[in-house]
Amino acid sequence: MYALDALKTMKIGEVLEVIADCPQSFRSVPEEAVKHGYELVTEPEKDGQDIYFYIKVVE
Template sequence: MEINLTLDVRGESCPYPVIYTLEALEDMEKGAILQVVADCPASFKNVPEEVVKHGYELAKEPEKKGRDLYFYFIAG
């Protein structure tokens, strides 16, 4: 999977990871892959739930590596 853009929102508390992710996806070409790196524990549930609710797709399941959370979305 080729990542077209990485958005690092570590240090941001909810709801900012969701807001920044949606803003980034709006500006991307259809089919592009966005990787989001977050560290707010609530993001593990909130980010994918809200982004999918707004009509975007997960490119793969979220991953947790230490404190960091990784999300992959397809812009549409």
């Protein structure tokens, strides 16, 4: 997941917007983010086929 690589380069407090179009990402992106110590800022938002995630670097 490229988002995890991007999150590693970010500073505490920064938020990454992830846009996905795969239905599996609705579950897998939040699970992986939390598993690696990041925080999901909001519930995933769906707009048509796109799913938006906002992930915050907390530590």
